[in-house]
Amino acid sequence: KKLIAKNPFKxxxxxxxxxxxxxxxxxxxxxxxxxxxxxxxxxSIQDDALFSILYRNKGQSTDLMMxxxxxxxxxxxxxxxxxxxxxxxx
Numbered sequence: 001k002k003l004i005a006k007n008p009f010k011x012x013x014x015x016x017x018x019x020x021x022x023x024x025x026x027x028x029x030x031x032x033x034x035x036x037x038x039x040x041x042x043x044s045i046q047d048d049a050l051f052s053i054l055y056r057n058k059g060q061s062t063d064l065m066m067x068x069x070x071x072x073x074x075x076x077x078x079x080x081x082x083x084x085x086x087x088x089x090x
Contacts, residue, residue, distance in 0.1 A: 003047065003084065004084060004088050006047075008022075008046060009051065009053070017055060017056050017057040018053055018054065018055055018056065019054040019056060019080060019081075020052075020054075020080065020082075021052045021053070021064070021078050021079065021080060021081065022049050022050070022051055022079055022080075022081060023050040023068055023072070023076050023077070023078040024048065024049055024076060024077050024079075025045070025048045025050060025072055025076055027048060028048060028050075028072060031045075032044060032045050032050075033071050035067050035071065037059065037063065038055065039054065039058040039060070039064070040052055040053060040055065040059065040064040040067070041053045041055075065078065
């Protein structure tokens, strides 16, 4: 609920061509990676969570997941923002 309250996707409009993701990091102390691609955008890291947007019309989720695995290792988990919103309502 704290992450949702921070509204990390403020200023972005949801669409059928975008998916918003939260990657829960394991005590990450580094900076936001400067990796860039047309298919995704890394927005910010807040409270051990990375917020990103996938542009489905330019790539697939596997493009983003490969970068996350390479940068943060396999000890992370990524969830769709809509999934977190549904869990928060429970």
